[in-house]
Amino acid sequence: MIQATELLYMDDSYKLQDSAIYIDIIQTEGGKTALILDQTIFYPQGGGQPYDLGTITQEGNVFSVEEVRFKDGNVYHIGKFTQGVIEKGAQVTLHVDGERRKFNRRNHTAGHLIDVAIKNLGLSLTPAKGYHFPDGAYVEYIGLMDEAQKEELKSKIEAEVNRLIQLKLPMTAKQVTYDELKDLCDFVPDYLAHDKPIRVEKIGEYKAHPCGGTHVNNTEEVGGMKIEKIKSKSGNTRISYSII
Ligand SMILES: [Zn+2]
Known part of the structure; x- marks a missing residue:
């Protein structure tokens, strides 16, 4: 289906902004919407550490990341579009909440x-x-x-x-x-x-x-x-x- 997400946070715990390619959109079993990217700086919950929050943007369009999970090799950026929509295949900018x-x-x-x-x-x-x-x-x-x-x-x-x-x-x-x-x-x-x-x-x-x-x-x-x-x-x- 889709390639595994490259886990960029593993190399740098301080990087709060980066780019990625938006590969796919998935409806989770719980009825939530998740974006799949080729790579990510968002930390998915695990090892006793909470997930990151933040936004994924492309020009004026914004997807708000409310939960991040790891499943079958991919990071699920769960949330919703709060402004506009982003087309699959687009290059997006990732913003991780720095304080959290x-x-x-x-x-x-x-x-x-x-x-x-x-x-x-x-x-x-x-x-x-x-x-x-x-x-x-x-x-x-x-x-x-x-x-x-x-x-x-x-x-x-x-x-x-x-x-x-x-x-x-x-x-x-x-x-x-x-x-x-x-x-x-x-x-x-x-x-x-x-x-x-x-x-x-x-x-x-x-x-x-x-x-x-x-x-x-x-x-x-x-x-x-x-x-x-x-x-x-x-x-x-x-x-x-x-x-x-
Ligand atoms: Zn540790």
Whole structure:
């Protein structure tokens, strides 16, 4: 039917405007309208990170992007024409909402910094899940935290994350093969998406980890982080956090 969308946000988390070719228009199962492009800077929801918002324009015509999803190799830019219409085959301009992207970039990266802090503190917790939404972000691990030490560890993790932020560590990402991934990373989660290019991300000189989300280029941009709550029960530890 259509070619797979090239995922430009994988190469540059900061690009908020770019061009693309409008290939097709699809009605989703839920009755929504989705535009398919040859390439995109819009982040489709996934890996615990929310989708981008923005607009797709061509001259005076505007398609408002209200939701972005990834399906069968393609990015679905879901929304509606709010001004005029755009003909298939046209070159369009993509505009990503910069404030929302910036927050997601920072909030998502903060979750990774908790992983590094956990490792630096020598805690035996295995990453299991991340939820990097504005309403109650958390990272979840397999393994328990001693109840008596919870409060102390909460302060220690928070201090370590803020230290990593203040160290202004560079962050780099690159696409790799599945075999390279196993060499580069301590831990390869089984929830890794197999229908997208595999990318690893590296914070400073710490061991890389697989991730397809958008990140800051330097940990300094995260600003600051507060651990809200730690819940450790039924074999899992959930660390809730917010960026400040
Ligand atoms: Zn990430």
